Amino acid sequence: MSENNGRFGIHGGQYIPETLMNAVIELEEAYNHYKNDPEFQQELTELLNNYGNRPSGLYYAKKLTRELGGAKIYLKREDLNHTGAHKINNVLGQALLAKKMGKTRLIAETGAGQHGVATATAAALLDMECVVFMGEEDTKRQALNVYRMKLLGADVIPVTTGTATLKDAVSEAMREWTSRIDDTHYCLGSVMGPHPFPIIVRDFQAVISKEIKEQILKAEGRLPDAVIACVGGGSNAIGSFYNFIEDKDVRLIGCEAAGRGIDTFETAATINTGKLGIFHGMKSYFCQDDEGQIAPVYSISAGLDYPGVGPEHAYLHDIGRAEYVPVTDDEAVEAFEFLSRTEGIIPAIESSHAVAYAMKLAPTMDKDKIIVITISGRGDKDVAAIARYRGENIYE
Amino acid sequence: MSRINEAFKDKKAFIPFITCGDPDIETTRALVNEMVKNGADLVELGIPFSDPTAEGPTIQGANLRALSGGINKEKIFNMVKALREEDNITIPLVFMTYANVVFSYDADKFFKTCQEIGIDGVILPDLPYEEKGEFKEISEKYGVDLISLIAPTSANRIAMIAKEAKGFIYIVSSLGVTGTRTSITTDVASIVKVVKENTDVPCAIGFGISTPEQAKTMSLCADGVIVGSAIVKIIAQHGKASVDPVGEFVHNMKTAIN
Numbered sequence: 001m002s003e004n005n006g007r008f009g010i011h012g013g014q015y016i017p018e019t020l021m022n023a024v025i026e027l028e029e030a031y032n033h034y035k036n037d038p039e040f041q042q043e044l045t046e047l048l049n050n051y052g053n054r055p056s057g058l059y060y061a062k063k064l065t066r067e068l069g070g071a072k073i074y075l076k077r078e079d080l081n082h083t084g085a086h087k088i089n090n091v092l093g094q095a096l097l098a099k100k101m102g103k104t105r106l107i108a109e110t111g112a113g114q115h116g117v118a119t120a121t122a123a124a125l126l127d128m129e130c131v132v133f134m135g136e137e138d139t140k141r142q143a144l145n146v147y148r149m150k151l152l153g154a155d156v157i158p159v160t161t162g163t164a165t166l167k168d169a170v171s172e173a174m175r176e177w178t179s180r181i182d183d184t185h186y187c188l189g190s191v192m193g194p195h196p197f198p199i200i201v202r203d204f205q206a207v208i209s210k211e212i213k214e215q216i217l218k219a220e221g222r223l224p225d226a227v228i229a230c231v232g233g234g235s236n237a238i239g240s241f242y243n244f245i246e247d248k249d250v251r252l253i254g255c256e257a258a259g260r261g262i263d264t265f266e267t268a269a270t271i272n273t274g275k276l277g278i279f280h281g282m283k284s285y286f287c288q289d290d291e292g293q294i295a296p297v298y299s300i301s302a303g304l305d306y307p308g309v310g311p312e313h314a315y316l317h318d319i320g321r322a323e324y325v326p327v328t329d330d331e332a333v334e335a336f337e338f339l340s341r342t343e344g345i346i347p348a349i350e351s352s353h354a355v356a357y358a359m360k361l362a363p364t365m366d367k368d369k370i371i372v373i374t375i376s377g378r379g380d381k382d383v384a385a386i387a388r389y390r391g392e393n394i395y396e
Numbered sequence: 397m398s399r400i401n402e403a404f405k406d407k408k409a410f411i412p413f414i415t416c417g418d419p420d421i422e423t424t425r426a427l428v429n430e431m432v433k434n435g436a437d438l439v440e441l442g443i444p445f446s447d448p449t450a451e452g453p454t455i456q457g458a459n460l461r462a463l464s465g466g467i468n469k470e471k472i473f474n475m476v477k478a479l480r481e482e483d484n485i486t487i488p489l490v491f492m493t494y495a496n497v498v499f500s501y502d503a504d505k506f507f508k509t510c511q512e513i514g515i516d517g518v519i520l521p522d523l524p525y526e527e528k529g530e531f532k533e534i535s536e537k538y539g540v541d542l543i544s545l546i547a548p549t550s551a552n553r554i555a556m557i558a559k560e561a562k563g564f565i566y567i568v569s570s571l572g573v574t575g576t577r578t579s580i581t582t583d584v585a586s587i588v589k590v591v592k593e594n595t596d597v598p599c600a601i602g603f604g605i606s607t608p609e610q611a612k613t614m615s616l617c618a619d620g621v622i623v624g625s626a627i628v629k630i631i632a633q634h635g636k637a638s639v640d641p642v643g644e645f646v647h648n649m650k651t652a653i654n
Contacts, residue, residue: 015495015522017545018448018525018546018550018568019548019568021524021525022549022550022553047595107515109570162446162447171449174449175573178571178573181549181571221628243598277496277499278494278495278496278522279496281522286496288496290497291469292498292499292500292501293463317399
């Protein structure tokens with residue numbers, strides 16, 4: 001294994017069945033080859049730019065800044081990517097890699113459905129078969145995305161085991177991969193799972209912070225004071241943080257889904273409430289009970305409703321380089337509505353967790369300070385659920 | 397020579413698996429006694445985990461039933477103690493569980509407890525060769541064998557795994573998760589051949605074996621066979637009344653392989 005044996009401090013590793021070991025070794029070798037292949041990189045860049053609509057804008061949110069009365073706020077508009085979220089960055093990279101490896105079939109897990117939609121999209125584009133595992137609970141919360149995936153030609157398998165949410169979708173995708181490896185690539189959607197996934201997904205998402213850096217230097221002539229992103233598994237956050245890790249003056253803030261509060265059992269704030277464990281192929285922090293059983297987590301956001309967090313985030317937390325703060329359902333919904341009204345931008349309920357924390361932080365900072373919030377996805381998929389949250393009984 | 401080695405001496409070993417606490421811990425204890433009476437040479441005891449990613453629907457179901465029945469490690473440890481001290485069970489017993497169950501309990505404390513209560517080995521399907529370092533020294537300190545698994549996809553890894561194997565080697569017969577299969581297509585004999593070139597540690601084949609015919613075929617190319625889902629299915633069907641039918645099943649399987 002390369003890059004510190006797939007470890008980030010004590011986190012990471014490859015805690016998977018022997019059946020999958022040669023598959024992840026093969027994946028690592030292929031990735032190490034293609035990441036240095038100019039032809040592959042050029043092909044990927046063209047896809048990201050011409051198909052994915054990159055670079056995404058860094059928008060100065062003037063009205064939001066004025067309303068909050070503190071630091072200057074910029075929004076990194078990953079919601080404007082094709083398929084409406086940052087997930088496409090990783091998926092185009094992995095699908096292209098899988099294709100080069102001779103795979104003809106992509107399988108994926110999905111929570112909110114954004115990663116599933118992105119995978120189904122890439123599969124359609126690259127003529128690959130696609131099967132998406134989605135917790136049954138989430139297929140109800142995100143019915144529109146289920147239909148969208150089917151429209152794109154994917155099979156969507158509702159997962160009924162456990163809590164029937166993202167965690168169970170990951171377990172089921174892993175089980176499927178052990179039964180069919182030869183022609184199948186598991187297109188993991190976040191910076192989690194066994195090595196090399198946390199590195200591959202991070203590298204494909206790092207384009208976010210690469211662009212932020214260029215764009216903010218152009219706009220302001222200096223780096224931001226804080227970068228804020230929501231964290232479930234942590235892919236848009238690591239993408240937003242990665243190129244700033246060496247810039248010690250830039251605060252990196254990950255917003256975890258606190259659900260009904262970190263003092264309740266209905267939470268998904270892993271770093272704030274979990275402890276060290278081994279699950280889904282990695283050592284990291286997990287919400288679990290005293291017996292080591294993985295806890296049934298909760299968040300209004302299907303995309304953050306996961307009991308673990310990527311190993312690199314666990315490491316950035318350990319060394320104090322990034323901060324991880326809890327944001328409740330209520331706060332996220334308020335931010336969802338606030339950004340919609342002030343800027344005419346409807347953020348995904350996941351991204352709304354980052355907006356919510358910025359709403360607390362910005363007023364405490366001087367007007368010459370700069371905050372960048374990553375709007376990881378668009379909120380169209382959430383409108384019906386938010387209406388129901390507010391007591392309006394509309395259905396998609 | 398460890399007690400595990402004795403189980404394979406001069407015979408083909410029959411290794412049944414059951415999930416502790418399914419349907420309750422008293423039945424688990426009675427099942428172990430009955431299986432031993434009917435010829436089990438080594439028993440695999442599953443410690444339930446909330447998210448058993450290597451299991452098919454049958455054993456997933458057993459895990460959930462056991463957990464919702466309030467099973468925990470303390471009850472399981474006490475049962476094993478009773479099997480050794482009160483029921484005089486002398487065959488080797490191994491735990492099958494997931495890395496987090498051991499890790500969260502504190503690995504040192506876990507393997508020390510295994511030694512104290514009379515557990516001979518531990519199987520962790522999510523702990524491949526590369527991650528064994530996590531528990532290797534600790535398990536050795538307490539004389540508990542950390543069992544290695546070899547899969548149909550192991551290919552160039554078989555020799556490396558076999559050379560360091562302890563207790564017995566668990567050969568996974570098929571791709572995918574645990575569960576009964578109508579046929580086993582992996583060339584198991586070729587895997588066993590490479591294993592034998594690299595170690596004297598006995599090997600047993602598991603995953604998908606449910607009938608006496610399958611057990612016989614598999615036993616011809618290895619030192620033992622492991623059967624889990626087929627037994628767990630009987631338990632799911634009969635609950636507390638599963639002791640007799642499981643005993644009969646074990647008897648038939650044991651007869652078929654010897």
